Amino acid sequence: MLRKEVNDLLTQTDPGTPMGDMFRQYWIPALLSSELPENDCDPVRVKLLGERLIAFRDTEGRLGLIDEFCAHRGVSLWFGRNEEGGLRCPYHGWKFDHTGQCIEVPSEAPESGFCEKIKLQGYPLVQIGDVLWTHMGEKDTRPELPEWEFSTVPAEQTFTSKRWQESNWLQAMEGGIDSSHVSFLHSGGLNSDPLFKGAKGNAYNLADKKPVFEVTESDGGLFIGARRNAEDGNFYWRITPWVMPSFSMVPPRGDHPVHGHFWIPIDDENCMAWSYDYHPTRALSTDERQAMMDGHGVHCEYVPGTFQPLQNKYNDYMMDRAAQRRGDTYSGVKGIAIQDGSLQESMGPIIDRTKENLVSTDNGIIMARHRLRKAVTALRDKGITPPGTIVSHQKVRSVAKVLGPDDAFAEACVDDLKVRPGQKQTSV
Amino acid sequence: MAEAQFRVDYPNSKTRSSRIFALDKKAAQVLQQISEAPWNGAHFLTVLPAKDGKDATDAAYLRLSHPDGSPADVFEELRHADVVILISCDTRATGTAEAIAKVAFANKTMIAGLALAEGKSEGVTNEVVASLRPYASVLVVAQDNDFVPAMLTALRA
Secondary structure: OOOHHHHHHHHOOOOOOHHHHHHOOOEEEEEEHHHOOOOOOOOEEEEEOOEEEEEEEOOOOOEEEEEOEOOOOOOEHHHOEEEOOEEEOOOOOOEEOOOOEEEEOOOOOHHHOHHHHOEOOEEOEEEEOOEEEEEOOOHHHOOOOOOOHHHHOOHHHEEEEEEEEOOOHHHHHHHHOOHHHHHHHOHHHOOOOOOOOOOHHHHHHHHOOOOEEEEEEOOOEEEEEEEEEOHHHOEEEEEEEEEOOOEEEOOOOOOOOEEEEEEEEEEOOEEEEEEEEEOOOOOOOHHHHHHHHOOOOOOOOEOOOOOOEOOOHHHHHHOOHHHHHHOOOOOOOOOHHHHHHHHHHHOOOOOOOOOOOOOHHHHHHHHHHHHHHHHHHHHHHHOOOOOOOOHHHHOEOOEEEEEOOOOOHHHHOOOOOEOOOOOOOOOO | OHHHHHOOOOOOOOOOOEEEEEOOHHHHHHHHHHOOOOOOOOEEEEEEOOOOOOOOOOHHHOEEEOOOOOEEOHHHHHHOOOEEEEEEOOOOOHHHHHHHHHHHHHOOOOEEEEEEOOOOOHHHHHHHHHHHOOOOOEEEEEOOOOHHHHHHHHOOO
């Protein structure tokens, strides 16, 4: 249960809200780099944290993320002409550069300096890996560029996708750190999905549906360990890092690529579920990359030309009751990503947490909310920079490992939980 | 939130019987501070030192008190408990954790363990965690004591 005022505090991210201010402390994923593939390509509409923006790559390759609407008459610059170093409004020809600065007003004499007085809100847009990142906060609080491992390994080792989810960001994020649902909701896919199957750890998952949880705080957020029975009295541990505000990493399976998510608010009732897959030490195989593109693992298929999942709430996620009865899928919905997304959307745009009934095994979620609330209020009341903004907090890995009966994961896996360049993930 | 207007508005759960045990003096101080807040029937219980020569792991010898100092009986407290939370700051209460756990297990009640790490060294906290691990189905290490009321609120204690 969460009191309404706390629920509102954590779920509202528009400009001027405390949580919105907190998200604006971070570099967040804004677009796939493939959405702006070349200079002077088509501009792309982006909505982030309740702000409607337009992204474009100008003639010189400079990336811009600016207010979507022309400062003159409010026309959407999605209709604009991306040409000769800027984005020109098709209505009256006003032109803006990649920072949002107006650089031409055809009706006014250039010598008048009129256009220098016109500037749209603009945010930096930086390519790191296959993602374009933005920082929507004040320039003087801008942290160093992010160094998440998935976005800093060579291009052949990583793959990122994103999908539109019609729910608030928090209920989506909470799904990512809720390890206990895996043995139920995703049980059908562990031995069939090409990006999961074959791992020895899958058998532990399926054999022990009552994991024991341990939650510890990290500098940037949490480590959530789920412990299941293994052979000879040992335990199979799956350890999920969560870094504030909305990064998580799923524990690996065998030598499959490692995956995880960012959940970035579009507005209070929509978010973008970012899903990455990477291998720390080798290139993704052709089959693996194809499987990701085909929507396996944490990825999904799309309505062509959009980031809306092909299985969506308007077609009941293509529910297959026969598959549900057979046990091919536990919920009747195909695919890990949409299994999660369908249930999280079914909660409603913003779940009313005053009505929920949490139990002890939800303590990862309880602690995450607690840390978010503390960080939000510390920023709002004292100007304290929240955890997760600095690079050292981002250098985390998920872990799957068999440990002895008396081992504490935080001690036994202290090195496994850190990024170790050139070394594989710790996995079973 | 227009969508929420179509939800049926009714209470979907009954009051839980939560039993929160402070296993040591520091934990008792934390509980004392929060026990006066309005809770949904939660019982805050402090474990007192075992009498000399008595087996601390035996629930029959467990000495408990309510926040007002009145004595409590572990068997009676756990008879109808839905939620049992053990809170500890140090390792001196290992035996009492076992004593409470035996009764809770007999009643098929799950136990959550909470190790309070505020002001403690990592080594001490690790020992606390190790002492609770055999009994807890979920174990949380909290760096600040503010987490206690947050968790209890979340669990409708």
